[in-house]
Amino acid sequence: MTAVLTGLDIAHRIGQKFPGAVIAAAPEAAVIDAQRLIETCTYLRDDRELQFGFLSSLTAVDRLTYFEVVYHLESIRLNRITVIKAQTHDRADPAVPSVVPVWPGALLQEREAYDLMGIRFEGHPDLRRIFLWEGFAGYPLRKDFLNLPGGLMPGLERFPGEPGKELSGRG
């Protein structure tokens, strides 16, 4: 059975090695200071007790006021998983450092997050759009992409037939 290293556990370990690098910790994930992401990730990959050599998944989430990049890490040797996150509050030009130097497996996944969510990964060797064409206006996975009139956002507010507002969408 794969052991889960909770966000609190991993935050504790990172905090001992790099004081101040962990911004917040919850059972799901530890939030790492974007400025110290590379040194933290290198430590997670190389430390003998952690050995997170496999970047399982990299994705971005639009949390309305900020963007979050989520890294699911796996240690194949120790059969463990953990989750770390990096946040960026600049909605006009969100940027986080690229983890391609640590895990080359991020090469296409960061391009995907750039293409669909508009996060600039600083230091990525080949940051281009991947599914959409160059010149496509906007980043479709953002919650404010093609907003409906009246500030309505995509998403379901209620099930059909449930009492509530006439218009659907997160207001």
Add this chain to the structure above:
Amino acid sequence: MTMKTEPFVVNVGPQHPSTHGVFRLRLTLDGEKIIDADMVMGYLHRSMEKLAEERTYTQNIPFTDRTDYVAAMTGNLAYVMAVEKLMEIQVPERALWLRTMMSELQRFASHSMAVGIFANDCGAWQTPVMHMFRDREKILDLFEMACGARLTLNYMRIGGVSKDIPPEFLPQLRRLTKDLPKRLAEYEDLLLDNEIIVARSRGVGVLTAAEAISHSVSGPMLRASGVAWDIRKADPYAAFDKVDFDIAVGTNGDAYDRFAVRIAEMQQSIRILEQAADMIPSGPVHARIGTATVQPWGQAVAPLALRPPAGEAYARIESPRGELGFYIVSDGGPAPFRFHIRSPSFINLTPLRLMTVGVTVADAIVILGSVDIVVGEVDR
């Protein structure tokens, strides 16, 4: 003395039989050698992750058929497992066994297609594919028996499966598992020692274990590089902890090993299916969740209106192509706040440039064939 020619650009695809769908490879050549390879994708991008944010959790199950349309069962399974994790649902035992059975049938069907088409890429035009389709057809018949569909199955439900298998399913499955090893032996004779396949794929597209891990490669491709990593063993889901099987591992990490690992996995799938047919218990096939309704014939069906609590969940399974994961963020509403698919086809393409630079165009076709991509899952 080395001679250089002017760089020449060749487009492989988007409409080309060896790109396995609408996928384009832009190769820059120096003479016959590839000096640069660029992947152009997105021809099949349907924006599923955005669409899913406007549909309920139950309405999203059919989308997961249409990402990896060669292995719809495993797509369904990974998604419902993520929602079950979010809602902390206990799935009944029989449903877990049905899920195990269906994902192994699906693995066999998907691998038989991969193996046949790989032989196609090596130059055995269509004959192996037709042989493989003969067996795949029998498996699709079983799927049709269980859920009425053959390709986009929509069989798994949040909390179980859509319906129980009919009484004639297990006898037919037993006949199939008795028949398949003979067929598989025939294919091994024809293909594994085939002089042309060996000549075309031995030592082509070599990926070392360290490269495979650092490039996030998973599934048969990772195992062909000698890493015995299978999520069915490492982090058992469904009923995989109760069945006995071996992890097929390669040694050289070349295109031939990927092909051989797939054939070895087909044998293991038969082993799992034989055990599952004997061990499957009786009982309900669907958990009763919240407002689950019970049909007049006594079957509990998934409630249409699910509101998982706010939070996030990541569930992963071993799909025929590798680690298939779903990352779902819920804000407590009726639709996912974020729905992300960690698709093995897409991520397994990461080292493609590494493998193709320096080889010839003919080898690049074999390498792409050995990755076994499904473009629906690459582009989503």
